[in-house]
Amino acid sequence: MRAVVKNHIVVPRRTDRRFYGYGIPGVDLEQLAGKLIVVEGADGSGRSTQIARLVEWLEGTGHATVQVGLKRSTLVSEELEKAQEGNILSRTTLSLFYATDFADQVENIILPALKAGFVVLADRYIYTLMARDIVRGMDQAWLKNLYGIALEPDAVFYLNVPPEELVQRTFAKNAALDYWESGMDLGFSRDMFDSFMKYQTTIQNTFRGMQTTYGFTIVDGMRSADAINAELQKKTNAVLAGK
């Protein structure tokens, strides 16, 4: 006889849900049975690899998953892309545009998926949006109110990779640094390399500053993808167990 494959599927335990602020009108938090896991980090920090592996592992252990990310809403993603290409919108406008994109995904993807008991994996969340705006001098109280529409995730993993390494990883994949990921609009330096280093350092400091408020887990992104994923799986297991 062949060995019986272990079929032990864990049903996630329900925990209390909250919005960060005023939330979204008409949402019954009691109904949101699923889990929300956020992976944050700069481009090149390994977010997509880690999310892909988490999805594989979660599906393998019997959990339905949904993925969301920034600039993916049906409502405004195209327009946001255009706005960025032309760099024509001023700061508050761009910030609100991103918030619209985020809200659209919350209402049309995240909330329905959580209601249906899915594990939602978010490739970046409000923290990236807030950090980008804070670095550009936007008022923090204003941002906090704006993103009060966001649900508190069950876990937030911030993949921390120093700018020196991010540069190396970017060039291993692409021929050039990205205008926005280098913070060129901030005028740190006309030299793109200098600007990238300064910008990424500033963003990382901002994330560290937010860590106390939002309590996310800082994950050392310098280790192997396997080692990192093992840590994420362990912590995700704890989330599923309602811890």
Add this chain to the structure above:
Amino acid sequence: MKTFAELNFPGRLIAVEGLDGSGKSTQIYLLKRWLELQGLKVYLSEWNSSELVKTATSKGKKRELLTPTTFSLIHATDFADRYERHLVPLLRAGFIVLCDRYIFTAFARDVVRGCPPEWVRGLYSFAALPDLTFFFKSDLEVSLKRILEGRPQLKYFEAGMDLHLSSDPYESFRIFQGRILEQYLAMSTEFNFLVIDANQAVETQQAVVRELVTQRVSLANFNRDERRPAKPAAESLKKNKAEAPRQ
């Protein structure tokens, strides 16, 4: 929140608010003509969206994709674009800017849709308050009659159909407008609305509007030909610009 005058902008912003069909657009147009004919620097800001935001808004509206939250946010985006690229530069250049609708339209409409009032106000806190706000207070029935007489095609969101108040667009529009009026009235004292009885003759209303503007705005400062010393003003502005957003 402070007014543009309190923030030491050289320009002044005059807003009109009121229900659809209250006649506010006619009144602000006549105000504009009067100021223009006196040779003053005046600009009537029409509520045209920028191309970019407009495509997103119309897509959302056409496909009825908008929820109260995204409706509110996309209109705030649109307003921010006009505010930062259009209104603020004009006000810094010392214009009298006339706005057909301002943030109070959003306050009323979004709250009726169920958004928390504090959240909506927070969204718009980057904007300074108008120096004068005229509220054209008409009887609900009078405004409704003016709009509905021609049996126009009411659009889904315009009629408040997303609130599911009634399956009949006209009935839905009536209830929706009634609720917006309630919100306007509740804000009237807090934001120092200058309430104009919109059931009066056009000329009677315009006379009151012109009188109030004369009393409250030093019109002589806005002469197109007058060349004012630019330097000290520019200095104080730089300082105020940093303080201007969200008070």
